[in-house]
Amino acid sequence: MxxxxxxxxxxxxxxxxxxxxxxxxxxxxxxxxxxxxxxxxxxxxxxxxxxxxxxxxxxxxxxxxxxxxxxxxxxxxxxxxxxxxxxxxxxxxxxxxxxxxxRLPMLPVECIARAYLTGSGLAEYREVGSVCGVALPDGLTEASPLPETIFTPTTKAPMGQHDQPITYAQVEDLIGAELASKVAEMTTSILAHGNEIAAARGILVADTKVEFGVAGDELVLADEVLTPDSSRFWRAEDHVVGVPQKSYDKQYVRDWLTSAESGWDRTSGDAPPALPADVVAATRETYVAAYEAITGDTFR
CATH class of the missing domain: 3.30.200.20 (Phosphorylase Kinase; domain 1)
Structure with a gap:
C-alpha cells in the first residue's frame, strides 16, 4: 500500500x-x-x-x-x-x-538511540559485535542493558523501502560534523531523559527513533516523540535479560504478522494480511496502556 x-x-x-x-x-x-x-x-x-x-x-x-x-x-x-x-x-x-x-527543513537521517539491545540492533551485534559502528562488550543478549545510551542512525528510505543502518561517520558526510555531533548528543539525551521519567512509572524505554528539523543553527524536535510507534516500551517488573520482552508498542503487531496464525512470509514480497478483529482490539489496548502508564492520565 x-x-x-x-x-x-x-x-x-x-x-x-x-x-x-x-x-x-x-x-x-x-x-x-x-x-x-x-x-x-x-x-x-x-x-x-x-x-x-x-x-x-x-x-x-x-x-x-x-x-x-x-x-x-x-x-x-x-x-x-x-x-x-x-x-x-x-x-x-x-x-x-x-x-x-x-514548516522546517528536515534532516535526511533517522535518529535512533538504544538503551537496551533488541530487534535489528541485536541482529547486527550478533553478526559483527557492534551496532552502526558502535563497538559493544562481548556477551550481550536479548534485552541486555547497554553500558550507555548509544546513537545508531539509519537512512531515511522512501516509503516501501527499508531504512539501512549507517555509521556516525556517514552521518557526518550527510549533514556535516558539527550538526552530526548535535544530533547524536540530542538523540541520546532524549532517550536517557525519557528513561529517567519513565522509570518512575515502571517503564523501560528500550530504544526510540526521533526526527529533527533545523531553524538556523538550532535543532528542532519534530514529528513524534517516544510513542508506541517510534519506541519500544517494556514493563520494568517484567524485564528479564535473555528472552523477548512483552512490549507496550507495535511489536505486538509485528509478532502476530510473523506468527503461524497470520500465514504471512515477510520474505515473499507479498503484502501482509489484514489484522483480525481481536488483534486490532488488543493493539488498541496496548497503545492506550502505554499512554496511561507513561502519563498517569486516563485516555479519553
Missing amino acids: TTTPSDAPPIPGHAPIYSGKVRDLYAPLDANGDPREDVLLLVASDRISAYDHVLDSVIPDKGRVLTQLSLWWFEQFSSLVPNHIVSTDVPSEVEGRAVLVR
Whole structure:
C-alpha cells in the first residue's frame, strides 16, 4: 500500500501536501486561498505500518494516542530541546489527533538511540559485535542493558523501502560534523531523559527513533516523540535479560504478522494480511496502556 497527497481525507481550508505511512500533512490556506509556507497541519491517522508495509487495517484511536502522548513528551523535554508545535487549535475534523507545526527543513537521517539491545540492533551485534559502528562488550543478549545510551542512525528510505543502518561517520558526510555531533548528543539525551521519567512509572524505554528539523543553527524536535510507534516500551517488573520482552508498542503487531496464525512470509514480497478483529482490539489496548502508564492520565 502506498499513499499520495490525494489519499489524504479532505479538510476544508487546507491543501493536502503529503500522505505517509501514518501521518498526513496539509498546508493551511491563507486569505487568498494559497497554501501557507510557514506552517503545516500534521495529522496522525489510525493507519499502522510494519515491516515497511502499511496494513489494510486501522487501529481505533491510534492517531489520538500518538498525538496526545507526543504532546505530553514535548512538554517534558521543553527545557532540553525546542519542538515544532505551534498550536493544538485544529479543525474539528481532526481534533485530538492533529497539531499545527512549523514548516522546517528536515534532516535526511533517522535518529535512533538504544538503551537496551533488541530487534535489528541485536541482529547486527550478533553478526559483527557492534551496532552502526558502535563497538559493544562481548556477551550481550536479548534485552541486555547497554553500558550507555548509544546513537545508531539509519537512512531515511522512501516509503516501501527499508531504512539501512549507517555509521556516525556517514552521518557526518550527510549533514556535516558539527550538526552530526548535535544530533547524536540530542538523540541520546532524549532517550536517557525519557528513561529517567519513565522509570518512575515502571517503564523501560528500550530504544526510540526521533526526527529533527533545523531553524538556523538550532535543532528542532519534530514529528513524534517516544510513542508506541517510534519506541519500544517494556514493563520494568517484567524485564528479564535473555528472552523477548512483552512490549507496550507495535511489536505486538509485528509478532502476530510473523506468527503461524497470520500465514504471512515477510520474505515473499507479498503484502501482509489484514489484522483480525481481536488483534486490532488488543493493539488498541496496548497503545492506550502505554499512554496511561507513561502519563498517569486516563485516555479519553
